[in-house]
Amino acid sequence: MRLATLKRGGRDGTLVAVSADGARVSEVPGWATLQAALDDWDAALPAMRDATHAAEQGEPVDPTDFAAPLPRAWQWLDGSAFPTHGELMQRAFNLPPIETDKPLMYQGMSHHFIAPTDDVPLPSAADGIDFEGEFGVITSDVPMGCSAEDALAHVRLVVMINDWSLRAIAPVEMKTGFGWVQAKPACSMAPFAVTTDLLGEAWHDGRVCLPLTVEVNGEWFGSPLGHAMAYGFHDLIAHAAHSRSLAAGTIIGSGTVSNREHDQVGSTCISERRAIEMINHGMPKTGFLGSGDRVRMETRGTDGALLFGTLDQRVVAAA
């Protein structure tokens, strides 16, 4: 199933099932919002399946009609599971490696996820505006102490996220040890949240084994693969649930998709490309974003179709 949320309705929008080509939708009778369906998934399944069939002859939609699948969520826990990303940042900035035998994870802002074609308002280009291409999963209720073995069964949906980041603030906040608040504004979410069966063999070992392709102002920026996570999503869920239960609708992020073969596949954030430039040339060349810059992210499934739809947004920096 390919689920989405239209902007109409209340703060949580209106749940729809989406046709295979992403151009038509059908509402899900009895289930007004995706959060409501996640809260009572098994009961909602028959109606969502019926709506999926109906969507093939459903209402035509425009990409701007979509909100984020969850316009707001109770919890967003973002990992940093691609070791190449961390290694590059540490080499470029001469930082010591982060010493931990557990997954890296922070709690981020979840009360608003920006719609996939909406402008992204940010306070100032001086903050170092950057994107981060990520995969994520939306969970069911997960009990405290859930094992990694049991965690995979709690994955309800897979999503694609742009974790907007402010690079002038991030290292300052990181040094406090408290994690990020100002450096991590609202994220954007691609329009379609999909069940794992739509990924076919590309859903493997709790990983999305597909390229996440980023374009900036119409130019290719990178398309690394999601397989290269040091920890799968099941490990991230189990880590998150050590001392808390997770509510249905919790979103767990992979962290910036990054591959060892970055010379060929590029990057999914400017900061990593700048780190590579510093390592190769002694200084960064690529600038951060300013007002009017566009960022596009897409992932094609094994059938070549756009799995999560398209994130295509313009930064609107106030200063």
Added chain:
Amino acid sequence: MRLATLKRGGRDGTLVAVSADGARVSEVPGWATLQAALDDWDAALPAMRDATHAAEQGEPVDPTDFAAPLPRAWQWLDGSAFPTHGELMQRAFNLPPIETDKPLMYQGMSHHFIAPTDDVPLPSAADGIDFEGEFGVITSDVPMGCSAEDALAHVRLVVMINDWSLRAIAPVEMKTGFGWVQAKPACSMAPFAVTTDLLGEAWHDGRVCLPLTVEVNGEWFGSPLGHAMAYGFHDLIAHAAHSRSLAAGTIIGSGTVSNREHDQVGSTCISERRAIEMINHGMPKTGFLGSGDRVRMETRGTDGALLFGTLDQRVVAAA
């Protein structure tokens, strides 16, 4: 107004106004939950005021009837605004001071706040179970870029919070720079959320100028005053809103209440008392909590009455 949430109803409970003695309540017709009232505060005010009068002859309640005022919230951003707390921890553990000219703040778990007399389930006493007594404010919608001057007008309610903390995990997560996930399980919230007029002169410069009294297993542990914040709640709100708007119902925490006069007033967390013991005696004496330990927190207003009601809970550690 003194508002509270009864456990009956859905996941968000049922909003009530509370009598001056805290023993009687009255529902608020048309406003089923505190979140709904926060979403549309001005419209809800007349009904909440009527219910406040009705509560004096209202339904008698037992302390166990109360949920947290917000059983779940869209955002919990916890400051660390009492400099004595940080200084003691740094001296005891020989840590470098945290270099920042901004308030310290992390994003914590907000999808569940534990009811004020419910047991607190935690995975293991080996994690170093501790409490942190804090004051907090619940905000209205706050626009991105709100100034500290404008922020005070966005304070809707004041609350008291126990920010449960796992001390064996906290420094490990802090060293990653990503902040805390496993070290910060669900918080507890005292039953009454009050408007600032109930604090009288004790609400001053964005600070709750009252003692927060902690008892552990019936013995006094500390009662430091809330005035000693280096940043007031208006500064914390402005810090939080630099690059994000805050949704109505956002909870901003003060961090562990701590005073320079800790030899007289004690502490509101075990970790700080252990730090003082290390400084004074070379080693900590006070142990962390285990299964069955009780923690009680109260704050008396200028009239001597219990302002936020009572947090009185038992830890239930699985191992």
